[in-house]
Amino acid sequence: MDELDAKILKTMTKGVGVGARPTLLAKELAKSRSTINLRVETLEEKGVITGYVPEMGLRTKLYGKVLIVQIMNEMGKGLVI
Amino acid sequence: MAELDELDEKILKTMAKGVGVGARPTELAKELSKSRSTINLRVETLEEKGVITGYIPEVDSEKLGYGMVGFMGIICPEEVTGKLLRVLKEDGSVSDIWEITTGTFDLLAKCRFRNHREIKDLRRCILGVDGVKDVDIYLLGACYKEE
Numbered sequence: 001m002d003e004l005d006a007k008i009l010k011t012m013t014k015g016v017g018v019g020a021r022p023t024l025l026a027k028e029l030a031k032s033r034s035t036i037n038l039r040v041e042t043l044e045e046k047g048v049i050t051g052y053v054p055e056m057g058l059r060t061k062l063y064g065k066v067l068i069v070q071i072m073n074e075m076g077k078g079l080v081i
Numbered sequence: 082m083a084e085l086d087e088l089d090e091k092i093l094k095t096m097a098k099g100v101g102v103g104a105r106p107t108e109l110a111k112e113l114s115k116s117r118s119t120i121n122l123r124v125e126t127l128e129e130k131g132v133i134t135g136y137i138p139e140v141d142s143e144k145l146g147y148g149m150v151g152f153m154g155i156i157c158p159e160e161v162t163g164k165l166l167r168v169l170k171e172d173g174s175v176s177d178i179w180e181i182t183t184g185t186f187d188l189l190a191k192c193r194f195r196n197h198r199e200i201k202d203l204r205r206c207i208l209g210v211d212g213v214k215d216v217d218i219y220l221l222g223a224c225y226k227e228e
């Protein structure tokens with residue numbers, strides 16, 4: 001775990017770099033990719049889906065930012081996010 | 082409230098289980114000014130190491146018609162937890178469940194309700210599980226800080 005890993009986690013926690021995978025959803029739900037794509041876009045536009053985030057275990061879900069700071073501290077960087 | 086049909090609900094349920102959501106290495110690479118292959122490798126490693134356990138959508142409960150959001154604390158002996166968790170995982174009003182390691186409650190669950198009947202139903206359903214000692218539901222009001 002280095003600084004880049006921490007940056008990746010921090011960026012993803014803000015909802016950047018995470019998104020829907022229509023192809024996988026289409027396969028799972030036995031629908032066409034274009035149908036799923038349209039539905040997902042509409043759900044996003046309507047604000048039903050407000051974003052996408054990584055899951056990092058129980059503690060991270062509750063205290064996402066705290067864990068990243070802990071990771072940074074363990075790395076000895078002591079950077080404040 | 083947004084109008085949703087069966088397929089929309091299926092999509093949301095599938096995504097909530099972590100299927101059909103994933104990292105976007107190209108977007109990350111651009112944001113962090115790194116190559117796509119570097120980011121790809123890093124993300125894969127974070128996933129393999131179990132630092133990232135999955136990806137989920139963030140959903141606006143109010144848009145789904147759930148006007149009331151709250152937390153529920155449950156007091157129950159350890160031997161009842163397994164049975165209770167099965168009930169809670171099946172209940173549509175319950176979105177998140179945690180074990181509590183300190184304090185009065187043994188389990189804490191995040192809940193959303195469309196009306197007061199759903200609150201009563203959930204309470205009754207949980208108190209119906211043999212061995213459960215008490216249930217406390219706290220409906221949330223204004224949010225003063227959210228990070």
